[in-house]
Amino acid sequence: MLALGLALVLAASTGEPPPAPEQPCLARDARGDTFPICFDPGDGVVVGVGTRMSQGSPALSLRAGVHLRTGRTSQSKATPWYNNHRLAGVEAWGGEQRGFTVTAYDGLLRRHLEEGFILVPTARPVRIPFPFDVSLALRAGHLERRPWEGRGWTLETGRVGLLVDPLRAASGRVWLALGPVASHTLRYSPQGTEHALSPFTSLMFDLGLETEDGLWALRASGLAGWNRDVEGGTLDFRARSDASLERVLIAVQDQPVAVRLAGSYVGGDAGLQRRDEWTLGVGLSVRAFSSRW
């Protein structure tokens, strides 16, 4: 009987069912310790390493940056804003065509409305359906340096996009923003400094799709349009597009490690010589502090 009692006590202590439901983004291991199983690709300090191939030239690449995703309810309009901020983004690559880019700030701010509309201010206001969210894309201080091209650098001082989002997702994890963009770019070389302006003569899109648990993340963006050379007065067409797909494979000390596939194409805008260029890359990245609890 004693053995039976002891065994039942043991059974009660070890065969205990999982504790009462708590949070969906936490799992419990056999010892009862919890660990996160959801991540936010829009949050965290990102450090990545990988390899890339550009114009047939392979190279090692490094990337780093701070991602910050915020959501807030506007006090003046009582509607939600979904904001993605990327700060201090750095990408550097070696090889024969080594170079780096630094982006001080890159952000997409979206105001979500369940039922968008255009108000026509007649005596009795008229409401015309407008099935889009309104987004603001901001980028400031994007510097590119390619030592193999010689002295000089390219600096996009600022870029502002007034975009609309037809997906209108009630979540910060899905967006598709499209619309016109204005930008100013400086190209400095020993031959002089060129100013190029795109006064809303370019179009851009920005797409983001992430799974609910944040294990998969797809992001794509593109820009095409005309830059005006301030001095020369000429119009130059250029296009850019890039896409990346990330999948979290493991988490080390609850910090997710993801494999990342990326590709980009630049037409008439790469470097000081405004080359056409394509790039493919694969790598691993750690996103610290992006666990969702």
Add this chain to the structure above:
Amino acid sequence: MLVHAVALGCALLLTQTPGPEAPPPTAIEAAPAPPPEAVDDVPPRVEEPPPAAPVALPTPPSLAPSDKPLPMQRWERPTVCLRLAPTAEVPSGRWRAQCDDTHRRCLVAPARELDIDGIESDRPLERVAACMEEDMARVPPDELRTYEMQASIAEAPPGWYRDERGRVMQFNFDLNRRIWVGGAWSPLSPALVGEGRRDRVRLDFGIALDIDHKRALHRLRFLETELSLGEPSTDFTAVHYDLSVERQDPAFRITTFLGEPRRHDFFLNLGLWVDFLRVEDLKRGDVEGGFITWGAVHGTLDLWHSRDLVSFVRLRAGPAVERDYVNDTSALVPSAVLEGDLTLDRDGFHHLRFAAKAEKLLLARDVPGRDESPERLRLQAGYELILLAINDQPLSLVVDGRGTWRNDLPGLPDRWEWSASAGLRFSFWAPPRRAAPTAEHARD
């Protein structure tokens, strides 16, 4: 013994632990959520199950469109969450009521928005005040239900309008609190070479913030930027601050003794105007100019201002410290300005702005090719009109005209340069003005 052995065996089976082949971790289940339809069905204020109605619920009024506009509920009046009999238009029977006990009459509006067919949708009304549960109302609900029920439009806060379907939209905008981005066609005449530049555009950006405190209005502007292409020029101001004050005590008074003694009060509404880090960069043909104003401090005298201090006509004057980074010289720049910023209508759709500014550069070293007494005169007048609002964000038409006469750039002929512009400006934020009326008052 056999019993003991069987019992021990069973117990040991029960106590089997996973050991090295531990089962995969199980996700901790979330707390059982209510079915989505339940969430969608019920607006926040009326989620509690309704109490059993002791008497038959009265039939609510029809919401069918009519020639006569529906009355509006009032923002400042208390609202009761009232249950009425379910109908085809409002199957849930959930209404918001504002009742008049004297006339035994209630203005009732559905607690949710109506769809395009006039049938109650699952979306609760936006921007309504919380309504009181009917059991908490001063008049018992059974008695309230004996009142005459009149269909109405639910209340909306000041500056917001609600249509017959219960959808809310902003009709009053404060353009002195906004983030704006704009572009305009901005021809220039005459150009240094040729007749003029018609292929010239201007981009502008800025952040405006007004803070009212007691009898003062603090105006802040950040990163105000104008960038012109064609004959290029850039005008950027990092931070601007100015203050308007409504004085209660007269600065001085004059008493007249001709006939009955009479007192005449004179007010001096003095304020402050400050700029930090302004950059002006321009190029006209081969002539280049570049100036950084590290700081400018002016005193202001309001010749007139509106009761809310938002609109004004004023004089201001004061010094600035400026550096000419093209010619590598610094100067003290006193200036005097007559300027006005007028919001011409109640809802903030019409804005008139003008300024006339004279500047003189003092204490600057001589620059070859430049006049010994460099000066600038600037004139500007503009009009901004809100054309429409996209998702409550105003899109406005901006037209303005500018004239500049200057002899502070070596090689630039002394003559007036005129420009005009017409363009659009999109504003974020732009909440209702502080003095915005409710839609009911606006309609009246």
